[in-house]
Amino acid sequence: xxxxxxxxxxxxxxxxxxxxxxxxxxxxxxxxxxxxxxxxxxxxxxxxxxxxxxxxxxxxxxxxxxxxxxxxxxxxxxxxxxxxxxxxxxxxxxxxxxx
Numbered sequence: 001x002x003x004x005x006x007x008x009x010x011x012x013x014x015x016x017x018x019x020x021x022x023x024x025x026x027x028x029x030x031x032x033x034x035x036x037x038x039x040x041x042x043x044x045x046x047x048x049x050x051x052x053x054x055x056x057x058x059x060x061x062x063x064x065x066x067x068x069x070x071x072x073x074x075x076x077x078x079x080x081x082x083x084x085x086x087x088x089x090x091x092x093x094x095x096x097x098x099x
Contacts, residue, residue: 056083 023033025040029047034040051061053068057076062068069080
């Protein structure tokens with residue numbers, strides 16, 4: 001959208017367009033801002049040290065599910081897609097030895 005098109009927009013429409021590109025979710029620890037609440041929640045883990053994703057094979061814990069996936073594949077040599085059910089607590093009666 002060019003300058004001429006923006007000039008012809010009403011003030012309220014312009015605020016809506018510009019508002020959709022601003023970062024509204026601000027970290028109370030450091031002031032960094034994010035466009036989505038999900039991104040802010042993920043960022044806050046860096047301050048709290050919380051690691052909500054436990055490895056089903058060892059004592060390792062990860063802050064992000066993607067980090068747990070890398071751990072399970074590289075350290076334990078498991079197919080993460082088969083491990084997801086166990087991680088999510090949806091074992092469906094197969095037992096933990098299915099992996």
